[in-house]
Amino acid sequence: MRKFLYTTIILFVFILASSQQAKSNNPKTKDKMEEQKIEKLLEEKYINAVANELNTDKMLELFHPDFAIFSADGNNLAKFPLLEWKKVIDDYKVDNKGNADLRNLTHEFVFIDITGTAAIAKVQLYRRGELIATDYISLLKFNNDWKIVAKVPYAHIEKPF
Secondary structure, three states, X not given: OHHHHHHHHHHHHHHHHHHHHHHHHOHHHHHHHHHHHHXXXXXXXXXXXXXXXXXXXXXXXXXXXXXXXXXXXXXXXEEEXXXXXXXXXXXXXXXOOOOHHHHOEEEEEEEEEEEOOEEEXXXXXXXXXXXXXXXXXXXXXXXXXXXEEXXXXXXXXXXXX
């Protein structure tokens, strides 16, 4: 009886260990962990630091140096590079010191989709409960770090920022 009990326990431990190993090798589990990393990164460094606090130093940490915001300009593609965007934000901070209410944004992650080292996030931004903008953010993983490489925004209201 003891031998049967020990064998059963060892078999149970082996099955449990195999199950945990399979779970950690499961691509869906890895993607979920990467999705959580991206969500945390976007929340801390993009939405809170850049959009709300206008901390342009965080921009240089999170965005790839070749990052740009892309938009349609008639039939042309408009490209707004990172350093130009940083300058606009720095100038905005000087000109709008007393208007902190404009920078009190909340957000919703509609989805984050990951394939290997490429990802896209759809983020909706709200001010006082009103949807003001939707950002489509493209990310790439460089040496284990996710960087934002492009943003395609849509404004739901005129001049959301």
